[in-house]
């Protein structure tokens with residue numbers, strides 16, 4: 001249940017709209033609960049893409065969460081710059097991105113960077129360039145968990161690829177990566193069965209590698225839908241990599257209702273027009289809230305639970321509600337995004353609220369493909 005009393009700011013007069021607001025107590029509860037569900041801070045490798053802020057990573061470090069995951073090189077650099085020592089770049093690196101990785105390895109020589117490899121092209125592309133530069137990076141082999149996005153299918157080609165990684169001078173084998181992000185079924189039992197069926201395929205393949213004399217030092221698996229299920233398995237050296245659980249969102253809240261987590265970020269928006277009858281217009285267009293969810297299902301309004309989204313354009317959202325007559329022009333409303341990760345990337349900063357007061361403003365530092373200071377550097 002999303003409780004409107006969780007999203008209160010005593011004085012909103014100076015809050016810009018649309019803007020993001022982080023409710024610190026909810027963030028703290030989500031961090032503590034994710035660590036508990038993972039089985040300890042050393043079993044959580046959070047994906048930073050959800051929030052992209054230095055301050056939340058710093059808080060995770062304080063809580064003992066030392067291994068992190070990211071998708072972009074800007075996220076990797078942000079993590080390294082604030083002292084994270086173990087960074088998995090969970091995105092296939094091709095083209096000039098391999099050179100940028102090599103530059104990061106040189107610049108942050110004490111950091112352990114790891115990458116994902118799911119094809120011979122990636123293995124040789126990354127391995128050869130690093131070897132030419134006298135460097136090495138650890139690589140996880142990315143397996144296709146049934147999500148059919150990236151990852152090599154389990155089978156003989158995967159064993160050959162693992163062998164290629166082991167024998168590449170520019171690569172050191174880190175283990176296996178299994179991201180089953182498609183397992184987001186609303187019915188918990190259905191999701192659990194799908195997660196564990198997939199996991200059986202995974203463990204059979206892992207055992208095959210071991211029988212062939214390979215080592216599998218680490219396993220990184222899953223996101224918000226599956227991590228708590230896999231945390232119950234006996235897999236040794238398992239790290240779980242949910243990202244969304246840090247901030248949570250309206251979609252996860254609906255699908256993963258078994259988790260004791262709450263959306264910690266709201267979009268603050270204001271009524272800008274009365275558009276007739278039961279309709280009002282808010283200033284939360286899709287430049288301030290992710291539009292990757294189907295139209296009509298992009299936001300949830302805790303204080304207007306019957307709001308129906310009827311028109312969403314760049315700067316405007318028209319809603320229909322029985323409360324239209326009570327909503328005044330200029331009135332502020334909190335909205336929970338159904339997909340928080342891309343929503344965060346649409347904003348430069350986020351206001352931080354503690355005890356109903358705005359106490360800080362954090363930069364969403366890795367929202368761009370490059371950190372701001374990249375442009376000034378000739379080597380990039």
Ligand SMILES: Cc1ncc(COP(=O)(O)O)c(C=O)c1O
Pocket residue numbers: 047069090179181222223224225241242243244245
């Ligand atoms: C490779 C990878 N790992 C982990 C995550 C985190 O998953 P979730 O957002 O379900 O927490 C994602 C999310 O897209 C991902 O792509």
